[in-house]
Amino acid sequence: VQMDPHNNEGRTKFKAFPYVSAPHRNLMVDLVSTVENRLDSQLLPCTLPPDVQYYQNQSGTGSATLHIRSGHKPSQIDFILGSWIHCELPTGGALNITSLSAYLNPSTDAPNFLFELIQSSPTSLILILDLPPRKDLVLSPDYLRTFYEDTQLDKHRQTLEKIPEVRPYVSSSLYIRSLVSPTAITVRIETEASGQGRMEEVIKGHIDPIAKEVLEIWLDECACGEREVGETERGYLEKRDGLVKSRTIEIDLGSSLPRLFGPEVAERVLGSVREFFTA
């Protein structure tokens, strides 16, 4: 038996992604493994309480995992957050959300990483993939060039746009819309009612390679790239990062968790996450 320094129940449950299709699960496992392999020496084990790493609703129709690993000094990583949420819907289907995001700390101003798949039925999938900027791009043309133009990030968005089943997806939150970069991929994929096979094809053939390429760009240029950040700039990043994290939790988890898991579970999970996000 191979030894795993972080082998605990929460981690095993998180990396199982038990409720999604094989191509969806394979993609999530590959992304999480890539990040962990590349950044392993910089990451602390997940220290969330067991009942936050894995939680269910009272009726047993919903379950979820949460896995957060902080970076330790002098890493540029603030923390990596992975999760999945599964909830049976009153209409008969199920909602499955899987996500992986990564936040850098103010020792660098490089963009964060954000990947989320929201499947509300076998034929409907929302994809969010972006390197959200950590500065006002309008005031920072060089930053825009370095991270978004020179990396040719937009070509992935253009590739996806050409798939006939792909539609634009617009978040209902104007704040979330403001957060993402001009090359953000925010799309809804709607396949034919008979087409579960087609959805798996789109995930395997299109989303999988694109998500992996964007993650590589983030690892090379952002997580592992070196940037000079002065004192004033650092204060600015601390303020902006803090706002982004606290508002993102409230808009994202703060609105969905109480609805899906009840107020008590939601408060327990949100409380734990807030500690990380405001540390």
Add this chain to the structure above:
Amino acid sequence: VQMDPHNNEGRTKFKAFPYVSAPHRNLMVDLVSTVENRLDSQLLPCTLPPDVQYYQNQSGTGSATLHIRSGHKPSQIDFILGSWIHCELPTGGALNITSLSAYLNPSTDAPNFLFELIQSSPTSLILILDLPPRKDLVLSPDYLRTFYEDTQLDKHRQTLEKIPEVRPYVSSSLYIRSLVSPTAITVRIETEASGQGRMEEVIKGHIDPIAKEVLEIWLDECACGEREVGETERGYLEKRDGLVKSRTIEIDLGSSLPRLFGPEVAERVLGSVREFFTA
């Protein structure tokens, strides 16, 4: 004969919008008149040289007007810019661009106004309508609420999205994408080859009322609203506004004018515009 203090040839030519359909022309004239009536006492007459107010290309296949009126102190208006461009295309059709934009000065941080219609054929129209923010929205949730949420700007975008001929339009410039607000309307309308009547219907029935409503919001809340701007904030706005204006000219006019009107005319027009934009 009614006296008109600004009655000059350039102004008359600008307000004629001679090459576009009646609903398109009526909309442009109404928008320009609304702005001028409401802000008239704050605006100076257009002082651009006659050969910049109206210019043509050498072969005579292209003509254009430009009308810029600066605000005078203590107005919050920096300047209002209106223009139309008409160019016969080698393919037989014509390109028609009409636009009206308004820039505020650093005595307020309220959003600018941007409206542009780009018609490259009788059946294809690009619409850009926005109140571009003058601050980083991620760092300014109150600003986002005041100008974008409380004004319900997004409902106009949602209304247009439901029209079957409406498709998303994504600017090729990442900088321009970064400039616009999360409620920006940036769409392409593609009607059937037989459907010039339908395009006029969409302009009259949908674009016209929405553009007028958004302009009213801008006049009430931005151009004529009062905001407190401190010393530091003012410096920030000066810097950001300056960058936005200089980059917008270069990306927009700087790339299209040489192509459409030749390098000589382009340099003359751009030179005049730059004086305004960097004043």
